Amino acid sequence: MVNFFNLSLTELVSYLESKGHKSFRARQLWKWVYQKSILNIDEMSDLSKDFKLKLPEYFSWHLPKILKHWLSKDGTLKFLLSTDDGLQFESVLIPSRGRLTICVSSEVGCNLACDFCFTGKQKLKRRLVTSEIVGQVFLLRQFLFARPEILYDLLKLTGQKLFVDAPGQPKNQKIWLEQNKSNNPDFLKDIVQWQANLHAHAPTNNIVFMGMGEPLDNEDNVFKSILILKEQLGFNYSGKKITLSTAGLVDKIPLVAKSGVRLAVSLNASNDKIRSSIMPINKKWNIEALLNSCSEYVKKTGELVTFEYVLLKGITDSVESADQLYSLTKRVPCKINLIPFNPHPGSSYKTPSQSSIDKFHQRLYKKGAQVLLRRKMGSDIYAACGQLTSLNNQME
Incomplete structure (x- = not known):
């Protein structure tokens, strides 16, 4: 027996063929799970009775469990999840103009010990397996459908306009969601169901590997997860909508190019002396490398x-x-994201004044850099950059 969520579609086809089934059965099953979020075998209407009876022998369906969630005043949602062996980690849903982003974790803790990062203060407990990475996306999207009032508010924050089939109206008559908000739960339920039928899941249109852990320290599980997320018969995320952030494991950056996703690099200093003092990885691979x-x-x-x-x-x-x-960076076609430090318990680092932040930003901008000052999101619930943890005591 294997965990379904640890398999790519190619592996699923091979596995079922080894059991004597045609390859189209794998594609049918994949669609039920990843397009429709259906895990109840009885609801998989186009599968044969004999095939359904075999599925409990073939697969387990283990996913992490959502233990808690917190809602920030800016709309950011942080989730505490638990693995089968009781380890805890966090994921985040981030609304911004035009998109809703899922920030996923790749490890419980981290080996790299970046001095300003809360996750970096924890020793690595375990690398997450594929099902635990893909499971974050699966579960957070499911959560939104179970809480349509939250989904509606998030969509308003992102500025996304959705056409819906209005309850009681002809099937193809579309109206703007914003013009038809109702306190009637059935209305919201119908809106969510329509969105589910059209897009398979909630409109989470970006994935960033910027949660707990160093993704390139867990490359096998991370890149298999990316393969699953990009699969057209399932989630169907474009590689341009997936970003992998690394602290600088130079020897594994070519794998990011091969995977077809976007690369973000946690640079955080403008010379080796400072970078080595706050990011030990720089002693192995310096800025030049x-x-x-x-x-x-x-x-x-x-x-x-x-x-x-x-x-x-x-x-x-x-x-x-x-x-x-x-x-340093003008030699590399790039954009620069400036992130004012987000405080966390026990840290001696401080956030610069707004004046210093603005001067830094303007200095780069006037030189011609493509530079963005990242909006602080979720800091009141310890969901911002550098604040995630498995300790779960900073919120108590």
């Missing part, structure tokens, strides 16, 4: 690299650091 690898990624994919830069008061936020950062 990292930038060379990023240049190769751009050559192979034609995509920009995103450099993430955490602004730490008195350490990485000076105008001189901005000048150095521009000089």
